[in-house]
Amino acid sequence: MTATGPTPGPPSESGTGRPLRVGIVCPYSFDAPGGVQFHVRDLAQALQRLGHEVSVLAPADEDTPVPDVVTSAGRAVAVRYNGSVARLTFGPRAATRVRRWLEAGDFDVLHLHEPMVPSLSMLALWLAEAPVVATFHTSQERSRALQVAFPLLRQSLEKIAGRIAVSEDARRTLIDHVGGDAVVIPNGVYVDEFDRAQPDERWRGTPEAPTIAFLGRLDEPRKGLEVLAAAAPRVLETFPGARFLVAGRGDAGRDAAIGALGPRSGSFEFLGGISDSEKASLLASADLYVAPQTGGESFGIVLVEAMSAGAGVVASDLGAFRRVLDDGAAGRLFRTGEPEDLARALLAALDDPEGTAERKACASAFVRRFDWSAVTQQVLAVYEMAVAAGDAMDGGVSLRGDERVGWLRGRRPGGGEGA
Structure with missing residues (x-):
């Protein structure tokens, strides 16, 4: 496991007058x-x-x-x-x-x-x-x-x-x-590391076939993969070429999602566990990052990473996520645990590229406080x-x-x- 971020520089003393x-x-x-x-x-x-x-x-x-x-x-x-x-x-x-x-x-x-x-x-x-x-x-x-x-x-x-x-x-x-x-x-977050991440052509979308990324442990229900799977069919009705890029470990969670999707399962690409550099590239490549968590989140670090990488963000309206997204100014929110409202938010983000671009610009400035x-x-x-x-x-x-x-x-x- 390698650490991301800048390489060590010259020593800098703390306010105690000496390194600690x-x-x-x-x-x-x-x-x-x-x-x-x-x-x-x-x-x-x-x-x-x-x-x-x-x-x-x-x-x-x-x-x-x-x-x-x-x-x-x-x-x-x-x-x-x-x-x-x-x-x-x-x-x-x-x-x-x-x-x-x-x-x-x-x-x-x-x-x-x-x-x-x-x-x-x-x-x-x-x-x-x-x-x-x-x-x-x-x-x-x-x-x-x-x-x-x-x-x-x-x-x-x-x-x-x-x-x-x-x-x-x-x-x-x-x-x-x-x-x-x-x-x-x-x-x-090392904001600049995500900001400089290079997109991967495998994960880039088009206006007709956008890519929507999800990262999380697939075997943990609170990460919300089932909510995303339930919302996907409605998104695919409007964007039949949409691709859902799912990164994370957990065979049982993956199999459950495939079973729930049925014939729509081909729109989900399961990437398995990915490295730090691959994560940054995925977030820089995707049109949207979706965070459908249902609870138990105290912050939402991956939202900050996605915002830093320039992805549009759609997230459940948990209190922690709402604050990280500046109450919706830096990304779209949907009602927690409701697939229909998630589908609505995803379609709104895809149908309104100018509004999504405005939220990305807000996010780019807002994330600096988390560097x-x-x-x-x-x-x-x-x-x-x-x-x-x-x-x-x-x-x-x-x-x-x-x-x-x-x-x-x-x-x-x-x-x-x-x-």
């Missing part, structure tokens, strides 16, 4: 990477580019290729979580590996992703002595897993000096299940606050979690505004 030693813990296995793993990988690279020393701890099998920055914590076990299948590592052996990694790293700041999930991140939180920053990715109205984990972590959560949520939806989930607050910092150049500086601001809070505690001053968030937002402990 940063330890990042990813709870999910790199055997089947998804949004959190890619986020961790790209953040590590962006920090290295600024001159910081970074080490990532994550589950991975011995034969799984991982980026050089990743230390494997061993094989993971697949469990159901948040409407998906998460591959996690937990238990005494994993705890020993976490302890050794922490001792060897001697980190200035420890960045844990999803510490409420029984995983490496939870173990690292229990064992942590360095200042801790935590990022919360999950978005759910009600999570039994978080409700169960909270009593186990109640005391350890006080170690967290800075809380980050990747979206307002993730922030709300955290507040409802755990309490306290978090700073919203979105997932990052790693901007996101990394926001993350570093949290690191610096966490290190400063740790120094204050060493000096006999202790900040409560809500005061730490207030400090980051410019309020001095005790309620006054910062200078």
Whole structure:
């Protein structure tokens, strides 16, 4: 697995006055990477580019290729979580590996992703002595897993000096299940890498035979492939040459979609798993990218990637997607889980090329706020606050979690505004 993005440049010091030693813990296995793993990988690279020393701890099998920055914590076990299948590592052996990694790293700041999930991140939180920053990715109205984990972590959560949520939806989930607050910092994308991606003639469409791309794990119903399959016949009535390019792993999901489509199945081309460069090329080639997810999405990183690559976007009106698409200004929205409304939105985008072009132009400007150049500086601001809070505690001053968030937002402990 290779990382996308620019190559490392000259060191750049953070606001602490020196490069930081940063330890990042990813709870999910790199055997089947998804949004959190890619986020961790790209953040590590962006920090290295600024001159910081970074080490990532994550589950991975011995034969799984991982980026050089990743230390494997061993094989993971697949469990159901948040409407998906998460591959996690937990238990005494994993705890020993976490302890050794922490001792060897001697980190200035420890960045844990999803510490409420029984995983490496939870173990690292229990064992942590360095200042801790935590990022919360999950978005759910009600999570039994978080409700169960909270009593186990109640005391350890006080170690967290800075809380980050990747979206307002993730922030709300955290507040409802755990309490306290978090700073919203979105997932990052190397926007220019997608903007420069070259189209592939195999995936380019024409006005009469447009191409519509979908990326996601095909065996996860919440990714919405069944919704897209149900909407396709109506699109094909108007555009009989339309091609649906489906990228992602999952034989059962592919077979179910083919069965549901019947004689229309020839319009769906299943590409299987694709590389980062192929993904960028696919998004640069397709006329439209469709995101028919039905729930469980806290951000929508692939929407940002599609917008960066210049594809027109049609997405379900989940709260996270609505915000990424600037409430519909940067892409068309349809009612979640409704194939007829998805078909309407797809046809509207194809029948109105001028309107679609206007949304693409809006998207091209809007995605800049998600570029790693901007996101990394926001993350570093949290690191610096966490290190400063740790120094204050060493000096006999202790900040409560809500005061730490207030400090980051410019309020001095005790309620006054910062200078």
